Amino acid sequence: MDYLPSLYGCMFLVGVLGNGSLGLTLCCGPGAKSRSPLLFGLIVADLLVCCLSGPITAALYVLSSWTQTWRHVALFIQAWPVSASTLLMMALSVDRYLTVKNYRPAGQVARRRYLLTTAVVVTWISAAILSVTQLISKHPWRKSLIVTHIILVYVMPACAVLISHLGVHAKLTALSLTARAKHGELPLPMPLLRRPTHVIIVAGIPQPARDNLRAAEASVEDLSQPPTSTLRSRRRLANSLLWVAILFAVCWIPYVVCQFCGELGVTAPPPTVQRYSLFLGHIHSAFSPILYWTLNHQWPQRPCRFRFPALYRSASSTNEAALGPFHPRLVRPPPIRRRSSHYLY
Secondary structure, three states, X not given: OXXXXXXXXXXXXXXXXXXXXXXXXXXXXXXXXXXXXXHHHHHHHHHHHHHHHHHHHHHHHHOOOOOHHHHHHHHHHHHHHHHHHHHHHHHHHHHHHHHHHOOOOHHHHHHOHHHHHHHHHHHHHHHHHHHHHHHOOXXXXXXHHHHHXXXXXXXXXXXXXXXXXXXXXXXXXXHOHXXXXXXXXXXXXXXXXXXXXXXXXXXXXXXXHHHHHHHHHHHOOOOOOOOOOHHHHHHHHHHHHHHHHHHHHHHHHHHHHHHHHHHOOOOOOOHHHHHHHHHHHHHHHHHHHHHHHOOOOOOOOOOHHHHOXXXXXXXXXXXXXXXXXXXXXXXXXXXXXXXXXXXXX
């Protein structure tokens, strides 16, 4: 138990740096006006969990000279950001599923900002109302209110996030069937007509070197695709969202089990287990920015890029330098591909 204040101090530093940098990046970066207000509300809630809920929880464990009034205020401030974080996580996941299911252009997404902003305000008010149940100490319905609070704040958001992200995963993989067929993974009833974009002229390569190159290409066939592949980006995005849902549920399940065991008359776990389970739930808010960074960033870089750097170089021809301004890359630049997770924010 003596390590908990130090752990909460580390969580404070990580949470402030992570959520603060993520919020500044989304506010100042390109496409800031088209970002979902639910995401900004979730970042603020996670930041308050690290700045208020964590330090207050550590103070409740260390200090014992709390008056009844200040203890109630501390419990309310401890529970309000956590409730807002879980409810906003649920609202954001449902909005992601509806966005993928019913695709809307950027203009229509910008026009519904008022609705999403209203949803953020309603969520914070609902979280404040649900947090009042933490102040009830003696009431005939206390046990029922606490169980209802646990279900609405922890169980229902975890189930909704998991179901919504499973739906997003299924929708993204269903939409990528054409892309998978272009890469030769799925047969189509009719061939896809693709216009060749590069002419590669290879001459003077010995047969042993050619065999080694073919063997290397066969071993990293799936890695030799361009990084802007729609198939790979959608797969990575779908898998990242699944991991977000799974980690969200895993972080809060121990605390929910401890609360149910204590309120329903089952053998309550030791206080140390309850405190560390609550810390595990709080730490999700500190490390959630890392999960969101993975949605739009290709990291860590695969080791094969260092082992076979020649496979990831752009295709070229022997007379490339002689083309000058008539090179195909200059005459017809490639279209700018929007990131797949743009509308999921």
